[in-house]
Amino acid sequence: MSKKLIPKAAARLKGLLRQRDGALTQQLVLQPAQFGLGKVPSRLVPDNTTTVICGFCATGCGLTVHLKDAKAINITPATDYPVNLGMACPKGWESLAPLQATDRALTPSLRNAQGTLEPTDWDTALQTFCLRMKAIQHQHGSHSVAFISTGQIVSEEMALLGALTKFGMGMVHGDGNTRQCMATAVTAYKQSFGFDAPPYTYQDFEESDVIVLVGSNLCIAHPIMWQRVLRNKRKPEIIVIDPRRTETAVAATQHFAIRPKSDLVFFYGLAHILIRDQWIKPDFIKQHTEGFEEFKAHVVQFPPEYVASVTGINTEKLETLARLIGQKERVSFWWTMGVNQSHEGTRVAQSLINLALMTGNIGRPGTGANSITGQCNAMGSRLFSNTTNLLGGHDFTNQAHRQKIAEHLSIDERFIPAENSWAYDQILAGIESGSIKGLWIIATNTAHSWLNQQKTQELLSKLDFLVVQDMYHSTETAQLAHLILPAAGWGEKEGTFINSERRIGLVKKISKAPGQSLSDFSIFKLIAQYWGCADLFQKWSSPEAVFQLLGRISRGQPCDISGILDYQMIDEANGIQWPYREGDQLSDCHRRLFENGEFFHPNKRARFIYESPRPVPEPCDAEYPFILLTGRGTSAQWHTQTRTAKSAVLRSLYPAEIYVEIHADDAKRLGIRSGDWVRVFSRRGQVEAQAFLTAAVFPGQVFIPMHYATANQLTLNSMDTYSRQPSYKNCAVAITLVNGGKKPSALR
Numbered sequence: 090m091s092k093k094l095i096p097k098a099a100a101r102l103k104g105l106l107r108q109r110d111g112a113l114t115q116q117l118v119l120q121p122a123q124f125g126l127g128k129v130p131s132r133l134v135p136d137n138t139t140t141v142i143c144g145f146c147a148t149g150c151g152l153t154v155h156l157k158d159a160k161a162i163n164i165t166p167a168t169d170y171p172v173n174l175g176m177a178c179p180k181g182w183e184s185l186a187p188l189q190a191t192d193r194a195l196t197p198s199l200r201n202a203q204g205t206l207e208p209t210d211w212d213t214a215l216q217t218f219c220l221r222m223k224a225i226q227h228q229h230g231s232h233s234v235a236f237i238s239t240g241q242i243v244s245e246e247m248a249l250l251g252a253l254t255k256f257g258m259g260m261v262h263g264d265g266n267t268r269q270c271m272a273t274a275v276t277a278y279k280q281s282f283g284f285d286a287p288p289y290t291y292q293d294f295e296e297s298d299v300i301v302l303v304g305s306n307l308c309i310a311h312p313i314m315w316q317r318v319l320r321n322k323r324k325p326e327i328i329v330i331d332p333r334r335t336e337t338a339v340a341a342t343q344h345f346a347i348r349p350k351s352d353l354v355f356f357y358g359l360a361h362i363l364i365r366d367q368w369i370k371p372d373f374i375k376q377h378t379e380g381f382e383e384f385k386a387h388v389v390q391f392p393p394e395y396v397a398s399v400t401g402i403n404t405e406k407l408e409t410l411a412r413l414i415g416q417k418e419r420v421s422f423w424w425t426m427g428v429n430q431s432h433e434g435t436r437v438a439q440s441l442i443n444l445a446l447m448t449g450n451i452g453r454p455g456t457g458a459n460s461i462t463g464q465c466n467a468m469g470s471r472l473f474s475n476t477t478n479l480l481g482g483h484d485f486t487n488q489a490h491r492q493k494i495a496e497h498l499s500i501d502e503r504f505i506p507a508e509n510s511w512a513y514d515q516i517l518a519g520i521e522s523g524s525i526k527g528l529w530i531i532a533t534n535t536a537h538s539w540l541n542q543q544k545t546q547e548l549l550s551k552l553d554f555l556v557v558q559d560m561y562h563s564t565e566t567a568q569l570a571h572l573i574l575p576a577a578g579w580g581e582k583e584g585t586f587i588n589s590e591r592r593i594g595l596v597k598k599i600s601k602a603p604g605q606s607l608s609d610f611s612i613f614k615l616i617a618q619y620w621g622c623a624d625l626f627q628k629w630s631s632p633e634a635v636f637q638l639l640g641r642i643s644r645g646q647p648c649d650i651s652g653i654l655d656y657q658m659i660d661e662a663n664g665i666q667w668p669y670r671e672g673d674q675l676s677d678c679h680r681r682l683f684e685n686g687e688f689f690h691p692n693k694r695a696r697f698i699y700e701s702p703r704p705v706p707e708p709c710d711a712e713y714p715f716i717l718l719t720g721r722g723t724s725a726q727w728h729t730q731t732r733t734a735k736s737a738v739l740r741s742l743y744p745a746e747i748y749v750e751i752h753a754d755d756a757k758r759l760g761i762r763s764g765d766w767v768r769v770f771s772r773r774g775q776v777e778a779q780a781f782l783t784a785a786v787f788p789g790q791v792f793i794p795m796h797y798a799t800a801n802q803l804t805l806n807s808m809d810t811y812s813r814q815p816s817y818k819n820c821a822v823a824i825t826l827v828n829g830g831k832k833p834s835a836l837r
C-alpha cells in the first residue's frame with residue numbers, strides 16, 4: 090500500500106513522532122521546555138518530586154519520584170500515601186531500572202520474507218497491521234480476529250483498546266490476562282453479591298481480630314499489605330491456609346497445611362461446625378441474605394471427621410479454628426491465587442463469602458470476604474477493559490446497557506456487539522479449530538505465562554497474523570510475532586490504576602519513552618485512524634478525557650465514579666476509592682462496601698452459593714506421583730520477568746536458575762541432593778531445574794516458581810467451570826536426577 094493512501098493518518102503520525110511527548114496524550118512532563126513543548130499546567134510541574142502509583146502489584150503503593158533536569162533519577166516510597174505509609178517492596182524501589190533496559194523495543198519490527206523480524210517505520214507497521222487484519226476479516230469474517238489485553242496498562246488505555254477493537258474494528262472476541270488472575274473472584278462476587286465488588290479497605294488488615302489468609306503468600310506477593318497486617322494493634326490471630334509452609338505461613342500465628350485442592354471441603358467443614366454450635370448471626374442472615382437454609386442442609390454432609398480425612402487437618406485444629414471464627418468480633422477472610430487458580434475456584438471463593446455472611450463478618454471494620462487483586466490495574470481491567478463485560482460493568486447482552494453506552498459515546502448502537510466474548514482459553518482453542526486467524530496481544534506474555542506452554546506456542550505460531558505490543562522485543566511472545574509494536578511503559582505515560590481496595594490512583598509521565606516507542610494510548614489512536622474508524626473516538630481525545638468519559642458511563646453502577654472530576658482531584662486526594670458519585674464528599678479515605686447490609690442483587694440480598702466438591706482433573710498416579718504447585722518465588726520477581734530481570738539489584742535477590750522445591754524425604758528416596766539438577770516431567774513436557782530441598786513443601790508435593798521461562802511446559806490445560814480461570818496450581822509430575830546431578834550441557 091502506498092504511504093500516500095492514508096494522508097490524514099500519516100500526517101497525524103508524523104506530528105506525533107515529532108512531538109511524542111506532546112499534546113496528543115497530554116502526558117505529564119516535568120520541564121516541558123526540555124522536550125520542546127509548550128506550557129504544561131503548573132500542577133504537573135512540581136519542584137523536584139512527584140507521586141505516582143507503582144506499576145507492579147495491585148497493592149498500589151504511592152512512590153515519590155525524584156527528578157533532576159526533567160528526568161526521574163530516583164524513587165522512594167511516598168510517606169503520606171494512605172496505602173503504603175512510607176514503605177515499598179524491592180520492585181517499587183527499582184521501578185526505574187526496567188525502563189532503561191537494552192532490549193526495549195525502539196521501533197516497530199516486521200517479519201520479512203525470510204522469516205526474520207526486522208525494524209520498520211511506524212507508517213509501514215500501521216498500514217501492514219490494518220491491511221493484514223482486514224484481509225483476514227474479509228476472508229474469514231470479522232470474528233476471526235481477536236485480542237488479548239492486560240491488567241498492566243492504565244484504565245484509559247485498556248478502555249480505548251476494548252472500544253476500538255469491539256466498536257471500531259468489528260471484533261467480538263477479546264479477553265485479558267486478568268482471566269489468569271482474577272476471573273474466579275469476579276465470577277464469585279458477581280454471583281454472590283450481584284456485582285464484582287471487593288468490599289474492603291486496607292485499614293481492615295489493621296482492625297481485624299482474626300485474619301484468615303487462604304492460598305495467599307502475602308509476604309512475597311503483597312509485601313506492603315503484610316506490613317499493614319503487622320501494624321494491627323489488636324493482637325490478631327493470623328491464620329494461613331496453604332499446602333506449603335510459605336514465608337507467610339511461617340510468620341503467621343497458625344498454619345493449616347491442607348492437602349492441595351481440599352479447600353472446599355475444609356470451608357464447608359468450618360461452616361458445619363459454626364452452624365452446629367450456633368456461632369452464626371441469624372438476624373444478619375435473615376435480613377440480608379438468601380439461600381441459607383439450603384446451604385445449611387448442604388454442609389450437614391461435612392462433619393469434622395470426614396473433613397479431617399480429606400484435608401489432612403485433625404478435628405481438634407478444625408474445631409479450634411471454627412471457635413475462633415465464631416467467637417471473635419472481627420474476622421476477615423482474604424484469598425488470592427491458591428483459591429482463584431483451581432478447577433473449582435469460584436465455589437471455593439464463595440465458600441469463604443458464605444462464612445463471612447453467616448457470621449455477619451462483612452460491612453464492619455476488620456471484616457470481609459476479600460479477594461486480593463494481583464496486577465497493578467487488574468481491577469481497572471475488570472471494570473473498564475470492555476472484554477468480559479461492557480464498559481463500566483455493563484452487560485453486552487442487555488439492550489438497555491448497549492443503548493446507554495452508545496449514547497454516552499455518541500456512536501451507533503449497532504457497533505456494540507450483543508454477544509459475550511470468548512474467554513482466553515476459548516480464543517486459543519479457536520486458533521486450533523481455525524476460527525481465529527489473527528491475534529493482537531497487548532502487555533501480556535502469553536507464550537510464557539499460559540498453561541501447557543509448548544502447545545500454546547504451537548498455536549501462536551499457527552496464526553496468519555500475530556501482533557505483539559510490548560515494551561520489549563525480546564519476550565517469548567514477541568519473538569513469535571509477525572509484527573511488534575513498541576510501547577512506552579509505566580512511568581512513560583499517564584493514566585489511572587485501580588488497586589485492590591478499589592482506590593483509583595494516578596500514574597504520571599516521569600521518563601521519556603525510548604526510541605520511537607509510543608504510549609499504548611497513542612498506538613490505539615493511530616490504529617483507529619489508519620483503520621478508518623477514528624470518527625468513533627473523537628471524544629477519546631486524551632487519557633484524562635477518557636477518564637471523564639468512563640466516569641459518566643459508570644453513573645448509576647456500583648462502581649460509579651462520576652464524582653471524580655479530573656486527575657488533579659485524584660492526585661490531591663491521595664487516590665479515591667470507588668464508588669464516588671457526583672456530589673459525594675470525601676470524608677474518609679478508607680471506605681468499605683456493604684455497611685448498610687445492602688448487596689447489589691435486585692432484592693439487595695447476598696446469596697449463599699455452594700456445590701459438591703469435584704475431584705482434581707489430573708490426580709497423581711504411579712507414573713506421575715507428585716503434585717506440582719506453582720506461584721510466586723520472591724518479592725523481587727515479577728511474572729515472566731521481562732521487567733524485574735532488568736534490575737541488577739533485583740537479580741541479586743533471587744536464584745538465577747530455575748529451581749524446584751522438594752521435601753527432603755522425597756529427595757532422599759530419589760537420590761537427589763540439594764543443588765542437584767533434576768528433570769521434572771508431566772504428560773505435557775519436561776523441565777530441567779535445580780533441586781532445592783526444603784520443609785516448605787510437604788512430601789508428595791513440589792513447587793516451581795512461575796517466573797522461569799519453562800515452568801508452564803508442565804501445567805495442565807484445565808479451568809474453573811464458571812470463571813474459566815486456569816488451574817495453574819495442580820497437575821501430576823514425576824522427577825528424576827539428570828546428568829548425575831550436574832547441570833545439563835544444553836543449559837550451560
Ligand SMILES: Nc1nc2c(c(=O)[nH]1)N[C@H]1C(S)=C(S)[C@@H](COP(=O)(O)OP(=O)(O)OC[C@H]3O[C@@H](n4cnc5c(=O)[nH]c(N)nc54)[C@H](O)[C@@H]3O)O[C@H]1N2
Binds near residue numbers: 146306348350
Ligand atoms: N513478587 C511478586 N508479587 C506479585 C506477583 C509477582 O509475580 N511477583 N504477581 C501479582 C499477581 S498478578 C498476583 S495474581 C498475586 C498472586 O499472589 P499469591 O496468590 O499470594 O501468590 P501465588 O504464589 O501464586 O499463590 C499463593 C499460594 O497459593 C498456594 N496454593 C496452591 N495450591 C493451593 C490450594 O489448593 N489451596 C490453598 N489454600 N492454597 C494453595 C501456593 O502454595 C501459594 O503459596 O501476586 C501479585 N504480586
Ligand SMILES: Nc1nc2c(c(=O)[nH]1)N[C@H]1C(S)=C(S)[C@@H](COP(=O)(O)OP(=O)(O)OC[C@H]3O[C@@H](n4cnc5c(=O)[nH]c(N)nc54)[C@H](O)[C@@H]3O)O[C@H]1N2
Binds near residue numbers: 241730
Ligand atoms: N504456572 C503459573 N503460571 C501463571 C501463574 C501461576 O501462578 N503459575 N499466574 C498467572 C497470573 S496470576 C498472571 S497475572 C499471569 C501474568 O502473566 P503475563 O501477563 O504474561 O506476565 P507479565 O510478565 O507481567 O507480562 C506483561 C507483559 O507486558 C509488558 N508490558 C509491561 N508494561 C507495558 C505497557 O505499559 N504497555 C505494553 N504494551 N506492554 C507492557 C511486559 O514487558 C510483559 O511482556 O501469569 C499467570 N501464569
Ligand code: SF4
Binds near residue numbers: 143182313
Ligand atoms: S507492594 Fe506492590 S505496589 Fe507496593 S511497591 Fe511492591 S510491587 Fe509496588
Ligand SMILES: [Mo]
Binds near residue numbers: 271463464
Ligand atoms: Mo495475577
